[in-house]
Amino acid sequence: MFKSFKVLSLLTMLVFGASTAYGSGLTFGDSEYWVVSGNRISWNDAKSAAEAQGGHLAAVTSVEEQRFIQDSLLSGHRGEFWLGAFQSEDPGLSAPKDNWNWVTGESWDYSNWYRTEANNAGNRDEKYLGIWSKQGWHWNDEGHLGNIKGYVVEKSLNNAPTPVPAAIWLLGAGLAGVFGLRKKYGRS
Ligand SMILES: [Ca+2]
Numbered sequence: 116m117f118k119s120f121k122v123l124s125l126l127t128m129l130v131f132g133a134s135t136a137y138g139s140g141l142t143f144g145d146s147e148y149w150v151v152s153g154n155r156i157s158w159n160d161a162k163s164a165a166e167a168q169g170g171h172l173a174a175v176t177s178v179e180e181q182r183f184i185q186d187s188l189l190s191g192h193r194g195e196f197w198l199g200a201f202q203s204e205d206p207g208l209s210a211p212k213d214n215w216n217w218v219t220g221e222s223w224d225y226s227n228w229y230r231t232e233a234n235n236a237g238n239r240d241e242k243y244l245g246i247w248s249k250q251g252w253h254w255n256d257e258g259h260l261g262n263i264k265g266y267v268v269e270k271s272l273n274n275a276p277t278p279v280p281a282a283i284w285l286l287g288a289g290l291a292g293v294f295g296l297r298k299k300y301g302r303s
Pocket residue numbers: 173174175176180269
């Protein structure tokens with residue numbers, strides 16, 4: 116009975132979690148965007164939070180999208196905000212602009228680095244992408260949290276949100292795994 120209660124709670128959490136209203140964002144093209152405040156939040160925590168809200172950290176793949184984000188979405192904000200890009204491998208000071216990827220898998224054709232970025236400042240491991248008011252909303256490779264004020268979420272309006280079906284599928288796989296294991300070990 117306790118197990119059923121736990122499963123029910125998890126399902127309830129998924130359903131209500133998914134319907135949390137974050138829909139006060141702005142629309143550009145076929146996506147909706149919003150800014151979430153988070154003083155010194157890590158890139159990984161921001162990424163998870165954006166996905167929990169039904170979107171992903173924003174992938175800025177054109178000059179038009181960049182202008183929308185800096186002139187409309189981030190208008191009135193100050194500080195540095197995470198975008199959805201990371202460096203899969205950081206060659207260090209020799210090539211700080213190499214090996215960048217969008218979390219969406221979109222190709223890395225457009226970039227908007229500040230004139231001195233990406234720079235692995237102070238030879239730090241700067242492998243996540245920030246957009247920073249101090250640099251005129253150009254991009255910065257960032258590796259510490261001192262300037263981070265939050266993150267930018269993008270959510271496609273075309274596709275049905277995937278987190279819920281994915282979560283339920285995972286839940287199903289998890290339960291199947293648990294029962295499978297029990298069966299396996301129950302026999303030995
Ligand atoms: Ca985008």
